[in-house]
Amino acid sequence: MIEPPKDLRRKEKLAAFDRLLTIMDELRLNCPWDKKQTLESIRHLTIEETYELSDAILNQNLDEVKKEIGDLMLHMVFYSRIADEQGAFDVADALNAICDKLVNRHPHIYGDVEANDEEAVKANWEKIKLKEKGNQSVLGGVPQSLPALVKAVRIQDKARGVGFDWEKKEQVWEKVEEEMQEFKEEFNAEEGEIDKERATLEFGDLLFSLVNYARFIDIDPEEALERTNIKFIKRFRFLEEESKKDGKDIGEMTLAEMDEYWEKAKQLK
Template sequence: MPEIKISPDPNRKVKLDAFDRLLTIMDELRENCPWDKKQTLETLRHLTIEETYELSDAIIENDLDEVRKELGDLMLHNVFYARIASEKQAFDIADVLNGVCDKLVERHPHIYGDVEATDEQTVKENWEKIKLKEKGNKNPSVLGGVPTSLPALVKAMRIQEKARGIGFDWEKKEQVWEKVEEEMQEFKAEFNVDKSENINKEKAQQEFGDLLFSLINYARFIDINPEEALERTNKKFIKRFQFLERESAKDGKSISSMTLAEMDEYWERAKWHL
């Protein structure tokens, strides 16, 4: 292994002591707290998902103090899972940490081996190839590592990233945009009808899915995270709508009895204030 140079960390002992303190507290809670004693891998699962979304919210809001707190919650969950697993004699926190360290060394041969990688894309391609090799015959598909339970938008991103990792991708963003326009025209031609006739919902759903997939692909090419972009738009809409509710109430109006034109007036004001 080549010699790796890193800057000395004057706070390394403080960090190790803090982690040791967390492990000690986890042991104490697991052995003495009625709630902590009852928890299982399954009961913690939905709480971990909730904490992950809370971390995501804090990151989008750029609230670093909240990011710190939510990272702490997730760190607790990691330690909790490892503690439960150790009781089952399956693994402990040392196995978890050594496992991820081994994986990082294995998947960074340009740092810990003799592979050349001078740009981000080459690193990603090597990563996916190594992952595929690690799976062996268990799940040889490049897409096998994409969790089935991921939200559809995030799953589309991961599918596209993994396909690109082995070279299956468009060459230029202009090609991707042409695909977006093609999918848009197909959808518009078939379902943007003036007549009030029923449409084939199943076919419309398929075409709309193709359109979304192509838009997500284009976002990737111009380095936009579509999940984050959509969530920022969600938050913007919520703030403006709540402004509409709040300001109309100040004027003695009930939002349920207002016309669309009246609501639009407050909406335009919200765009200036928020």
Template structure:
């Protein structure tokens, strides 16, 4: 492995990648066929694979997945160069200029007292750059709803629209829980699903807000619970199979025995 502290070796490696990309685009039938549009869904998939590796804290896999994403970035830049729109140098220089603009406390005279002030400056500068009418205009429409809620709340906080104390946020959670329970009272014969859905959405939004306020990433928290459930359920399946049982034919009480065993692992 090359010395990770050697700038020259890193630049040489990047130059090698650019050369390989040129060769693949010219000589490989699959690579020649790709477009910005055709690569889009593959890039999304690679991003999720990186996310999995990060959650598993697998540094070797993280390295590989970062390489895959870097390949996509270089690929997009190569296509951009063919269209005479931009090349890899343009992409990198544009990024460098943006980082300098958005860190005036490093590259300018702006004074900041903490991390929160840095984030607020970032959002204000970003708003000026993009010329958005709304602070929330930069939130991608296609983001998953949970992540979108996080970004909406972060952007609102970036311009000072936020709760002051965490107990205020928790009171909002309790208020939304009460409203949801009233709308979705299990003793009612008839339930207005539309209203119940709206109240449940409000409850989720307030919970995400509270998680953000106490510095818990709700997306990561939920995914950890997903993985924990999968692990325990697969233990249940394997234990039942070892006992010669079919899980679909077992009672809930019988499955709970294995489930409790899985929780102890």
């Protein structure tokens, strides 16, 4: 086993965590707002904080990343404090549970199993997870409430973990082209009504195959789409601001006029 490097700031880190626990206890006892909160009432705030952390990461703003990590740490301590009050568990139970899980799922570090690459580690992880949870399906651990794009990635990762996957990225791209051609032939007709239900299913197949290809070339499709969203917002705001400076109302401009500003926006970094 490889010994971890000595952490010279370990005492400071433990003291900081102890300080957070103390403040949480004081707030829960004395603050009218904190006293009212429940697991359910904090839930939506945690989701919001998670997305704020995601934004900070995408923007490569480490100061904001630090802030958002702190916010999420507070939420984890808050949940644990509430659960402790209910006699369910406390923060030590939660932390020991994740430590036990990490040790159990890394037998190549804490046991005698060999795993010399990332794929072997993932495969072991999924097999151990199945035994732990008693899931009847490899896909049983994928949360139903995940956004569809993220869920597609998780589904494909889990299937790959047990060997159900394409062998080469070229095969995946062939599938993308096949799905695209099918969709084009069926739903790009100039005449006649489109069967929306069938078109929706086929478009889903196309998206799923694109997510699969992104995974093969190590691109996070959620991050890729969000970067495009941010880029579009930036360019559209430029269009709004610059046209307003020129005394134009965006709602009354022609598409050709808007395209002029859009082309200028594309030249910005």
